[in-house]
Amino acid sequence: MKSKNIIITGTSRGIGYELAMQFANAGHQVLAISRKTPKELIENPNITCLSIDISNPEELLQVENFINRTWKKVDVLIHNAGSLLHKQFTQITSEEFQNIYKVNVFAVAELTKICIPFMEKGSHVVTISSMGGIQGSMKFAGLAAYSSSKGAVITLSELLAEEYKEQGISFNVLALGAVNTEMLQEAFPGYEAPLSAKEMADYIFNFALTGNKYYNGKVLQVSSSTP
Template sequence: MKKIIITGTSRGIGYELALQFAAAGHQVLAVSRKIPNGLTGNPNITCLSVDLSSEEDLKQVDRFIASAWKQVDILIHNAGSLLNKPFGEITPEEFENVYKVNVFGVANLTRICLPYLQTGSHVVTISSMGGIQGSMKFPGLSAYSSSKGAVITLSELLAEEYKERGISFNVLALGAVQTEMLEEAFPGYEAPIKPKEMADYIFNFALTGNKYYNGKVLQVSSTTP
């Protein structure tokens, strides 16, 4: 039984992941701004209402780990903020807000979890094909895609910095999955993969991927976008 933190669990892939890990007998800390009814009441799931852009909110996670778990086996950075707007029309505040969730939120939550990560722990960051150098880029997604590129580099650096402690950091750069966020980015586009199907893949990778990878970026995409 592993102790697993998942962000962005109010909908989509994160929601499905929380249910899947709990059904397999693992302990899940589900972190999202909104707590969905479907996760409450499950004996293997603890829900915390946390705004990842708020350092004050993130202290809730630290307090929970310190008092209830004492360790973290898997951390999945799944939450994301998306803005679809022409670059010239984006205000500095809007651009910064995307980075506060997608980059600073990842960095700050990782920093909180570091004292509790053990040898064999696995940190998985869900990025996007839009953050991959040389991949096809789409107008309107400058803040989102550039932030997803930033966490790729951050994960590569952390893998190097903490390899002697036996902590693995890997990135899954996802292609199109039929989520509400995809609809925001590409209205009307229908992806070939459903959230539960992608959750199946991430579930297995989070549990076993660190045996084979560290500091790697895996492109999980069958289509463009």
Template sequence: MKNIIVTGTSRGIGYELALQFANAGHQVLAISRKTPQTLLEHQNISCLSIDLSDEAALQEVDQFLSSSWKRVDAVVHNAGALLLKPFAETTQSDFESIYKVNVFAVANLTRICLPYLQSGSHVITISSMGGVRGSLKFAGLATYSSSKGAVITLTELLAEEYKEKGISFNVLALGSVQTEMLNEAFPGYQAPISAEGMATYIYDFTLNGNKYFNGKVLEVSSTNP
């Protein structure tokens, strides 16, 4: 059984993913600002209620790992923030807010986990088709899509930097998934796959994808977006 960190577990894909890992017998560290009671009550899930955009708060993760797990087999950077706003109205503060969650938190949490990662460990970052070069882009998502492009390049660089240690880094660029965040941004839009369905794909990729990929961006979308 593996020790797996999942971020953004309060709802949607992260919530479903944490449950799938835990129900299969893996140990899960679920990180989100709000913690559902279902996760708190699961014997295989440890929960940390922290704001990922707060670098200092992430030290709680280091404290947990050093005192409890000692090793990390997989990290799924699933947490994300989305802003739908015309670019002309977008401020630097807007960019900073989105990047703190979508980019800086990924970098900071990965750095904290490095001493606990080992050969065979797998780090997955959930990006978006909106962050992939040449894919269809949507107006109003300048902060979100550009941040999702940034973590793609970051992942490629980390894969190169840590390949000799046997640690794999990959990106899953998702198309639209029927989540609360999607519904809040685009009310009424119907995505082709549920949060639970996408979590099932990510579950398998987390456990097996590093056997075949490292430093790669996999587009996981049956539609445009």
């Protein structure tokens, strides 16, 4: 397979880390974006690391500068970064609610805006959402900010798929169920999920490269358990 230019957010741990390593080891060029950068990513010759806060629009401009300076085009954008808050609704401050949306919604919109001018027909934008963002799915107390933000990016992706279908850019969402990550343990301490981060990364890897042949503007529920 021809080498592709892949941007992944949230690569410091869990699914994002596994994805960055998998794409790089398969010969693709990866831009790994996270606030913290694992040594293994830095040492991989196919990975470029950007240590930035994606909730800060000014820092996101470093992504645009990188693409302009080096790649000139983006084949796949994976919005994997996420911020979680587990707290009773009436105890959530306005600032806390906004901070969740800054990472989970506004950063997705801003980074997509940056990448679209560099995307050609056949490019694929994959947003990692959650089963908690699916209308009608089981909901859990304490996740009002997180789950509602994950619902917002689902609608955003559906709208962008319509807006950019003539350009051949596909937008799809993977609404994940429980995966054994640090974030899951923050939300459900002690819960043992049926899938590891590596196993979920295997699925996302293949979907990011080929899913746009079959889907556009779709939300796929990738879950074998509740939560």
